[in-house]
Amino acid sequence: MRLIGINRSPYTRRVAITLRAYGVAYEQTDLSGFGNREEVRATNPLGRIPALVLDDGEVLVDSGAIIDHLDEVHGGERPLTPRAGADRRAVQKVAALMMGACDKGLQAAYHRNHVPEEKRHPPWIDDCLAQMAHALRAVEALAPAGKGHLLLGRLTQADITAFVAERLARGLGIDTATATPKLHGLTRRLLETPPFRSTEP
Template identity: 70%
Template sequence: MLLIGVNRSPYTRRVAITLKAYGAPFEQQSLSGFANRAEVRSSNPLGRIPALVLDGGETLVDSGAIIDHLDESYGRDRALTPASGADRRAVLKVAALMMGACDKALQAAYTRNHTPAEKIHQPWIDDCNAQVINALAAVDAMVDPAQPYLLLGRLTQADVTAFVAERLARGIGLDTEARAPRLRALTKKLLEELPFSSTEPPAT
């Protein structure tokens, strides 16, 4: 399999962590949605990363759809998203909050980076950032410091998405140490595990 995207992208890294957690063999082509527009658009007409090219040549897009396939192919009874019931709903809720937080953090970053200075509307950026912090704080409240993982006593997609969202929030300058301290402590612990440490993007 070929994963297309840079691990600086929370969505790409979420897929990379999942592939590693499943021990699924893959190569990675580190392309950015902005710096490598043409190449990314040839894999995903929407021009977004990640995309995953399967061994048979089929290309999947969107981290959620890719992970759905990985859960089905490699997860089986140890899928990072449980197959059904209350456990599945709980994991999907955290994943939705954390992926939504990534969307809002990137909206704020894109506004800052891709809008002429005179057109930047700071209240919009502040509101996006407030939504990110609120979502992180909600997940922070779920963290039991005595437990190694967020839910179910094992690694799930809740941990993976919380990890990438907290990382992105810090990357855009939000103080997660102060606003989501238990979640920050959890992400430090997760970084000691191979799927997380081996997908750390190079410092820029």
């Protein structure tokens, strides 16, 4: 199994953490969507990371679809996304908020990095970052005050997606220690555990 993408990408990192949490052996090819467009297109016609090449050569694209497959095959009795019911809805909701937050954060970053300064529209960047910050605050409200995980008292995709979103937000200049202190604490604690520490870019 081969993961295509760099762990600086929150979507790729989410998949890498999931693979490690499930104890799945894999190799990784460090390619970035913008920096290695042609090489990435050879695996994913859309030119985006992550992609996952399975042992039989089948290619999966998009972190959500990749994780759905990993849950199905490796999740056993306690997949990182519960298989049904209220628990599944709760985890999926946090994951959707946190992946959406990453989408908005990256829209802001792309605007900063790819639009010439004289054509930039700062209110657009501010709006994207505000959407990201609002989503983080909504998930902050769910976070337990102590040392627990976000939901169900165990590691789920809620924690993994909150981790990558909080890290991206911090990288974009959002002061998460002040704005979302419980999420900030959660990511620091998760970083002490092998799936998170071993995937640090």
